[in-house]
Amino acid sequence: xxxxxxxxxxxxxxxxxxxxxxxxxxxxxxxxxxxxxxxxxxxxxxxxxxxxxxxxxxxxxxxxxxxxxxxxxxxxxxxxxxxxxxxxxxxxxxxxxxxxxxxxxxxxxxxxxxxxxxxxxxxxxxxxxxxxxxxxxxxxxxxxxxxxxxxxxxxxxxxxxxxxxxxxxxxxxxxxxxxxxxxxxxxxxxxxxxxxxxxxxxxxxxxxx
Numbered sequence: 179x180x181x182x183x184x185x186x187x188x189x190x191x192x193x194x195x196x197x198x199x200x201x202x203x204x205x206x207x208x209x210x211x212x213x214x215x216x217x218x219x220x221x222x223x224x225x226x227x228x229x230x231x232x233x234x235x236x237x238x239x240x241x242x243x244x245x246x247x248x249x250x251x252x253x254x255x256x257x258x259x260x261x262x263x264x265x266x267x268x269x270x271x272x273x274x275x276x277x278x279x280x281x282x283x284x285x286x287x288x289x290x291x292x293x294x295x296x297x298x299x300x301x302x303x304x305x306x307x308x309x310x311x312x313x314x315x316x317x318x319x320x321x322x323x324x325x326x327x328x329x330x331x332x333x334x335x336x337x338x339x340x341x342x343x344x345x346x347x348x349x350x351x352x353x354x355x356x357x358x359x360x361x362x363x364x365x366x367x368x369x370x371x372x373x374x375x376x377x378x379x380x381x382x383x384x385x386x387x
Contacts, residue, residue, distance in 0.1 A: 243299075246299060257289040261282055261285050261286060261289070264278050264281045265282065295370075310361075311359060312361055313356060313358050315356055316355040316364075317354070317355050319365065323369055323372065324339075331376060335383075336376065336382070336383055336384070337384040338384075338385050338387075339387070340386075340387050341386065
């Protein structure tokens with residue numbers, strides 16, 4: 179019984195449709211915002227994990243540096259005290275001059291090695307350590323180092339053995355292990371290992387390389 183105004187009702191429908199479009203747009207924006215927020219949170223968690231991991235590595239590195247400094251300080255006392263002791267003996271026992279001089283030289287060389295080790299650590303930390311690569315026979319290098327240490331061991335009951343010493347069918351080809359490396363650094367590593375082995379071997383025993 180009421181008159182139907184087409185234009186007015188059409189306007190109401192279009193207005194409602196516009197509201198509906200806005201609501202859909204807001205809903206889609208909310209969904210997209212939530213997705214971006216989740217992605218940002220995930221990235222933040224990943225960054226926190228990376229930062230935490232780096233922090234743990236820094237703590238471990240700092241701990242290792244402190245331990246190294248403590249060990250190096252302790253190790254440097256031994257040759258220093260030996261040099262001072264030998265120097266005093268030189269005054270009181272001049273007849274043993276040659277033997278005392280050898281002891282001083284031996285401990286001075288040890289002190290120099292420790293100093294070089296400390297300098298190497300600082301070079302590694304500052305990324306300035308350079309390797310001088312060359313080609314050589316690794317077994318020859320090991321044999322020479324072992325021979326040097328055999329002459330230095332005071333205890334005759336400690337044996338130093340190289341695996342090539344035990345090969346019955348030894349010949350030049352079997353003993354050839356050619357490597358490309360820094361010869362002085364490998365010498366340093368093997369010497370340190372041998373030195374520690376001799377230090378912690380009982381009054382009788384053997385060390386095998």
